[in-house]
Amino acid sequence: MITFKVGNMSAMSAQLKAFSRALRESGINEDDVFSCRLVACELLSNVIRHGGETASFESELKPDVIEITVTADCQSDVQAYHALPDAMEEHGRGLYIVGVVSESGIEKSGSTFKVCIRRTSVHTESSVDPETED
16 A cells, blocks of 8 residues: 655655556556556646645555545545546546546545556556656
């Protein structure tokens, strides 16, 4: 299980880099690392932007999926997500991509967002140098 808290975009970037590294070290293939980082980035940035406070992140590696949960630490319901937007809408494209990449869309309960990424079975060597990754 990988957990952390972030309160701004700079801290988020550093934590996402560490998250990606941990996934690679766990043997997760590069396509799945990319999908997980994309989902984590979108959910965290939405919570920070719309919740205005710290976001808690948790991921769990399961045999078939990687489960990602992001929770706004504020007590109010975060309006970072209403429904899966249309691909042509001006706003919400990131959430549209998250919905497409995920196993069963975005589950929302109060200020908590949960997404499952289906794990692929083939591990490919990373062509990305984790030390220089953005």
